[in-house]
Amino acid sequence: MIEVHLYGDLRRYAGKTDPREEAIVWVPYRPGLTVADVLREIGIDPERQVSNIFINGHYDYHARSRLVQDGDRLGVFPRNMALLYC
Amino acid sequence: MAKLLRVNMTDLSVRFEDVPEKYALLGGRGLTSSIIYDEVPPLCHPLGPDNKLVIAPGIVSGTKAPTSGRTSFGGKSPLTGGIKESNAGGLSSQKIARLGIKAIIVEGQPKEKGRFYVLRVDKDGARLLPADHLKGKGMYEVCDLLWKEHGEGVAIIGIGPAGEMLMSAAGICVNDQENTAGRYAGRGGLGAVMGSKGLKAIVIDDRGGPGVEIKNPELFEQGIKKLTQASLTHDVTKKGGALNTYGTNVLVNIMNEAGGYPTRNFSSGRFELASQISGETKAEIIHKRNGEGMTGHPCHPGCIIQCSDRWANPDGTFKVSVMEYESVWALGANCGIGDLDKIADLIWLCNDIGVDTIEMGDTIAVAMEAGLLPFGDADGAIRLLNEEVRHGTPLGRILGNGCVFTGRAFGVTRVPAVKGQGMPAYEPRAVKGIGVTYATSTMGADHTAGYTIAPEILGVGGKADPFAVQKADLSRAFQATTAFIDSTGYCLFDAFCVLDIPEGFEGMVESCAGVLGVNWTTQDAIRLGYEIIRKERLFNEAAGFTRAHDRLPDFMTKEPLPPHNTVFDVPPEELDAVYDFSKWPKEVVGEVAG
Numbered sequence: 001m002i003e004v005h006l007y008g009d010l011r012r013y014a015g016k017t018d019p020r021e022e023a024i025v026w027v028p029y030r031p032g033l034t035v036a037d038v039l040r041e042i043g044i045d046p047e048r049q050v051s052n053i054f055i056n057g058h059y060d061y062h063a064r065s066r067l068v069q070d071g072d073r074l075g076v077f078p079r080n081m082a083l084l085y086c
Numbered sequence: 087m088a089k090l091l092r093v094n095m096t097d098l099s100v101r102f103e104d105v106p107e108k109y110a111l112l113g114g115r116g117l118t119s120s121i122i123y124d125e126v127p128p129l130c131h132p133l134g135p136d137n138k139l140v141i142a143p144g145i146v147s148g149t150k151a152p153t154s155g156r157t158s159f160g161g162k163s164p165l166t167g168g169i170k171e172s173n174a175g176g177l178s179s180q181k182i183a184r185l186g187i188k189a190i191i192v193e194g195q196p197k198e199k200g201r202f203y204v205l206r207v208d209k210d211g212a213r214l215l216p217a218d219h220l221k222g223k224g225m226y227e228v229c230d231l232l233w234k235e236h237g238e239g240v241a242i243i244g245i246g247p248a249g250e251m252l253m254s255a256a257g258i259c260v261n262d263q264e265n266t267a268g269r270y271a272g273r274g275g276l277g278a279v280m281g282s283k284g285l286k287a288i289v290i291d292d293r294g295g296p297g298v299e300i301k302n303p304e305l306f307e308q309g310i311k312k313l314t315q316a317s318l319t320h321d322v323t324k325k326g327g328a329l330n331t332y333g334t335n336v337l338v339n340i341m342n343e344a345g346g347y348p349t350r351n352f353s354s355g356r357f358e359l360a361s362q363i364s365g366e367t368k369a370e371i372i373h374k375r376n377g378e379g380m381t382g383h384p385c386h387p388g389c390i391i392q393c394s395d396r397w398a399n400p401d402g403t404f405k406v407s408v409m410e411y412e413s414v415w416a417l418g419a420n421c422g423i424g425d426l427d428k429i430a431d432l433i434w435l436c437n438d439i440g441v442d443t444i445e446m447g448d449t450i451a452v453a454m455e456a457g458l459l460p461f462g463d464a465d466g467a468i469r470l471l472n473e474e475v476r477h478g479t480p481l482g483r484i485l486g487n488g489c490v491f492t493g494r495a496f497g498v499t500r501v502p503a504v505k506g507q508g509m510p511a512y513e514p515r516a517v518k519g520i521g522v523t524y525a526t527s528t529m530g531a532d533h534t535a536g537y538t539i540a541p542e543i544l545g546v547g548g549k550a551d552p553f554a555v556q557k558a559d560l561s562r563a564f565q566a567t568t569a570f571i572d573s574t575g576y577c578l579f580d581a582f583c584v585l586d587i588p589e590g591f592e593g594m595v596e597s598c599a600g601v602l603g604v605n606w607t608t609q610d611a612i613r614l615g616y617e618i619i620r621k622e623r624l625f626n627e628a629a630g631f632t633r634a635h636d637r638l639p640d641f642m643t644k645e646p647l648p649p650h651n652t653v654f655d656v657p658p659e660e661l662d663a664v665y666d667f668s669k670w671p672k673e674v675v676g677e678v679a680g
């Protein structure tokens with residue numbers, strides 16, 4: 001499973017609106033899955049809606065094209081929370 | 087012609103002086119640090135008569151340049167024993183500048199101990215007034231009383247009881263447009279220096295003042311146009327951008343995701359209650375309570391970024407300003423407290439008593455580590471501040487002198503400090519470059535001294551891997567650039583846009599050059615930054631600092647920090663390279679004499 005933590009207005013993809021709650025979506029792992037694929041499966045456009053992505057707590061501005069590993073944790077921030085740059 | 091205002095607290099006299107040639111092109115930190123370097127004996131006692139408190143608006147403060155109302159406060163720090171510059175927003179900078187004053191130098195010490203004074207500065211000059219009626223009072227009441235006495239709208243610079251009691255964690259407070267005591271030059275104990283001078287407050291009434299002379303209006307206008315453009319378009323600083331919407335507290339979720347959000351006295355890099363105290367949650371609660379709270383608040387007129395906020399109680403009445411990243415972290419995650427209303431209470435108390443929120447958060451966390459109270463005990467922390475520190479009980483005096491003093495008193499070895507100053511809200515084991523800044527900065531552990539978080543985590547101003555250890559050049563360059571920005575009067579948050587948008591930095595430099603009537607390139611500006619940090623370094627060396635002081639606490643090199651389980655492993659040579667003048671970029675600074 002891939003554990004995806006969503007922030008800002010991306011929380012709605014986890015069915016959450018209250019920022020006090022963790023907004024986490026679990027995506028089943030498949031070999032060959034990229035971060036961008038994971039986001040698309042959740043319904044998020046990885047190009048237009050996302051600013052910064054952390055993989056297991058590591059900021060990576062090439063994150064979208066990275067292959068995920070089973071058990072990875074992603075942290076995904078929306079465009080309008082961009083303190084971070086891609 | 088702008089003047090220096092010299093206030094002698096020994097004989098209670100005030101005097102206006104011409105600005106010496108060598109200070110003509112300086113402002114803010116450049117000016118405060120130069121005056122300290124020239125006039126304060128490095129080995130003097132920080133709370134004795136030979137130390138000075140220097141207060142200076144930035145180069146463009148008082149003009150219409152956006153976001154430029156920062157006031158620099160300088161002196162020898164009672165907390166670190168080295169030079170200190172701490173700056174704040176609020177009303178003071180623009181008003182001092184508009185009275186034609188380049189710096190206020192407070193020196194000497196009253197012969198009569200325990201007497202306090204108010205310095206009033208207006209278009210007719212300056213005078214010292216007795217302040218016996220303000221003695222012992224918290225900053226909220228001081229602000230109220232001084233507006234009643236001196237008229238609404240005046241700027242107030244003041245200290246709470248902690249400064250009067252000469253506590254090393256005491257800060258200097260500046261009021262804002264709502265006359266809230268909330269903007270602090272908090273770091274390094276300059277509140278105690280002000281207290282040691284017998285100065286409770288400074289009132290600045292700029293009505294009828296001459297304003298700031300702009301020598302080259304065309305260049306100035308061109309500069310502020312470019313800078314405004316950069317500020318309004320960059321995603322971090324624009325309206326509706328991250329800082330404006332969520333305040334600096336937007337960083338909670340980001341640093342927590344990065345595993346670099348110090349938790350429970352720097353024992354973890356992730357806080358399980360982070361979402362309870364994040365910028366998103368803060369903004370949501372403020373809007374839901376729909377009362378006197380607000381986000382997107384300017385800390386002084388003319389700020390176009392507006393990262394500040396006003397927090398409301400559950401019933402919608404105003405509680406405290408400002409719930410910013412450092413304060414919320416220090417008194418929240420670092421103490422294991424995950425409740426914004428309790429954190430608001432703690433910030434309110436710090437602002438009233440007049441202590442630095444970062445230092446007090448570090449101190450309370452060390453007290454928790456010592457077993458004085460459990461982690462997460464918000465009511466216990468409130469009691470420590472309100473009953474012990476405020477009243478200067480023996481325990482209160484231990485706490486009020488900061489985390490190193492408290493750690494020593496209670497035998498705690500995990501004390502996150504450099505040069506005696508407690509660390510801010512970025513874990514150096516997860517973000518190595520900020521650790522290099524903490525270790526080497528002339529200020530002690532200080533994130534603003536060289537904010538490498540921007541490229542390391544935020545990808546602003548270039549990109550850098552947070553876990554890589556070759557960070558000397560990065561940290562040094564940021565320390566120099568910061569020293570320049572701290573001299574301009576512009577808020578450091580402008581750095582986000584000027585580091586990314588070259589025209590923004592050009593604009594910043596041109597607006598300064600326009601005021602001063604010089605032709606500066608961006609290179610000249612950065613050279614000035616290097617010159618400032620060189621002077622500060624030389625002061626510290628003369629005050630007894632060696633390379634051994636440019637190190638992080640022992641535990642950080644040994645205890646792996648979850649979740650990444652890394653230690654601080656930047657080699658000593660890398661740290662020493664930051665202030666090895668022979669390694670400074672010759673194309674910028676030429677040959678630098680040590």
Ligand code: SF4
Pocket residue numbers: 153154155175383384385386389390391392393394577578579
């Ligand atoms: S950006 Fe924030 S701290 Fe800076 S001047 Fe504006 S309100 Fe004050």
